[in-house]
Amino acid sequence: MSGFKYPPTADRIKGLLQAGRFIRNPISIIDQTVVDYGTTYTFYMGGMQKAVLTTDPEAARHVLQKNHKAYEKSVIVTDILGKYVGHGLLTATGEYWLRQRRLIQPGFHKRKIESLVTLMQTEVDRCMDRWKDKAANPFDAYAEMNQLTFRIVASALFSTSLEEHGLMQLSQLISTLQSFIIREVRQPYKRWWFKISGRIRKHLDMAEGARDIIREVIRERRKEANKPDDLLTMLLESVYEDTGEGMDDEQLIDECLILFVAGHETSANALSWAIYLLGKHRDELEKIQQSGPEEKKTRIRNVVLETMRLYPPGWVVDRISLQEDQVLDYHLPKDTLWMIYIRGMHRNPAYWKSPDQFVPDRWNDESLDRKAYMPFGAGPRLCIGEHFAMMEMELILSAVLTRWDIELLTAVVHEQPLVTLRPEEEVLIAISARDVQTLNDE
Numbered sequence: 469m470s471g472f473k474y475p476p477t478a479d480r481i482k483g484l485l486q487a488g489r490f491i492r493n494p495i496s497i498i499d500q501t502v503v504d505y506g507t508t509y510t511f512y513m514g515g516m517q518k519a520v521l522t523t524d525p526e527a528a529r530h531v532l533q534k535n536h537k538a539y540e541k542s543v544i545v546t547d548i549l550g551k552y553v554g555h556g557l558l559t560a561t562g563e564y565w566l567r568q569r570r571l572i573q574p575g576f577h578k579r580k581i582e583s584l585v586t587l588m589q590t591e592v593d594r595c596m597d598r599w600k601d602k603a604a605n606p607f608d609a610y611a612e613m614n615q616l617t618f619r620i621v622a623s624a625l626f627s628t629s630l631e632e633h634g635l636m637q638l639s640q641l642i643s644t645l646q647s648f649i650i651r652e653v654r655q656p657y658k659r660w661w662f663k664i665s666g667r668i669r670k671h672l673d674m675a676e677g678a679r680d681i682i683r684e685v686i687r688e689r690r691k692e693a694n695k696p697d698d699l700l701t702m703l704l705e706s707v708y709e710d711t712g713e714g715m716d717d718e719q720l721i722d723e724c725l726i727l728f729v730a731g732h733e734t735s736a737n738a739l740s741w742a743i744y745l746l747g748k749h750r751d752e753l754e755k756i757q758q759s760g761p762e763e764k765k766t767r768i769r770n771v772v773l774e775t776m777r778l779y780p781p782g783w784v785v786d787r788i789s790l791q792e793d794q795v796l797d798y799h800l801p802k803d804t805l806w807m808i809y810i811r812g813m814h815r816n817p818a819y820w821k822s823p824d825q826f827v828p829d830r831w832n833d834e835s836l837d838r839k840a841y842m843p844f845g846a847g848p849r850l851c852i853g854e855h856f857a858m859m860e861m862e863l864i865l866s867a868v869l870t871r872w873d874i875e876l877l878t879a880v881v882h883e884q885p886l887v888t889l890r891p892e893e894e895v896l897i898a899i900s901a902r903d904v905q906t907l908n909d910e
């Protein structure tokens with residue numbers, strides 16, 4: 469239909485020729501296309517589906533926030549992810565999502581999350597104690613951060629209700645599932661093969677295995693008279709406003725599984741990038757280690773914010789329009805697929821000075837315009853775990869930097885943009901214990 473006005477369209481033939489490279493590493497191609505066509509452009513996804521990509525904060529806020537009712541999450545992630553992790557906050561849409569969000573949101577209120585600090589700190593301390601045995605040999609910071617953030621979600625959800633064996637099993641199952649989900653998202657043309665070769669079935673069975681572990685924890689918890697103060701108790705005790713009833717076991721399992729999936733790899737990525745950046749910028753590392761408690765807190769927070777600016781774990785957020793809509797100067801039809809390229813927005817030179825440089829101190833500037841900063845998304849589907857993640861990342865970085873001197877051994881780590889923005893290579897570090905006297909002074 470005529471009457472629609474699309475943003476400039478990227479060369480379709482060139483896009484097709486670059487398809488192989490795009491699957492391996494979309495970031496360099498997207499960045500170049502932004503330079504060539506501007507901050508909002510039209511392209512053909514996989515050469516077929518017409519889509520719009522933006523790094524413009526105004527367009528992003530329009531889609532995610534101002535006119536969010538006219539948009540829905542696209543099926544790319546929700547259907548594939550939902551097939552394995554169930555129907556919950558991250559994957560649900562429409563009325564069901566809104567009902568779940570209203571039910572669960574109060575449990576993630578900042579003050580509620582602060583009550584989890586002791587559980588979190590215990591896991592962090594255990595990890596730092598394990599590092600004593602690791603100090604002799606270099607190790608991959610990403611693997612460690614992934615394990616630690618998984619344990620933190622497990623402990624915040626279940627306290628000590630899941631014993632070590634179950635925890636390891638669950639972690640293994642979720643990690644294998646996540647790897648397979650990524651393959652399904654990235655290689656849609658192989659889906660027929662995954663199906664007939666039985667690989668989809670095998671992974672669905674694994675998802676069932678993960679659900680069984682969580683089901684058992686829930687059954688036991690329901691029987692307990694004195695329930696611990698953790699997220700599972702909160703989920704069990706929350707009731708829908710209209711019916712006054714709570715979630716059934718299958719709904720609870722969906723939400724728990726989703727909190728595991730949404731809540732550990734994202735933080736692990738940000739922490740690994742932070743360690744990488746501090747390893748590269750030793751002056752920033754030393755500034756933190758030499759500062760007093762208050763200044764140290766601010767510096768660590770700035771490092772977390774700046775790391776997520778450069779390497780936002782949720783590097784792209786997608787939506788599909790449910791009706792035609794006017795965005796910026798463009799008039800676009802129903803079913804337009806939007807890719808909100810958060811990483812590009814965070815490096816958009818119209819909003820950031822030295823956009824590609826790691827400058828944690830920029831966050832001290834009170835006049836800093838933050839409208840082009842959305843690591844946790846925007847609008848009603850803003851990350852529910854924002855306060856959880858910030859508290860967790862600050863606790864972990866603080867413990868790591870207080871107890872250890874870090875030397876980065878991997879010269880360059882590239883970005884691997886999967887569902888989240890992972891480090892492609894190992895983030896190899898060597899650690900040595902810091903002077904006990906220094907620790908006491910801090």
Ligand code: HEM
Pocket residue numbers: 541557558569621726727730731732734735738780781782785786842843844845846848849850851852853854856857
């Ligand atoms: C650095 C850490 C994290 C980052 C960067 C991050 C980023 C995001 C982003 C960008 C979204 C919005 C996606 C969209 O609009 O399509 C999101 C949603 C979500 N996140 Fe996070 N997240 C982080 C940590 C966590 C944690 C720790 C949890 C839970 C403990 C969590 C749970 C969720 C859930 C459940 C949603 C879906 C919310 C909804 O749609 O109602 N996230 N996250």
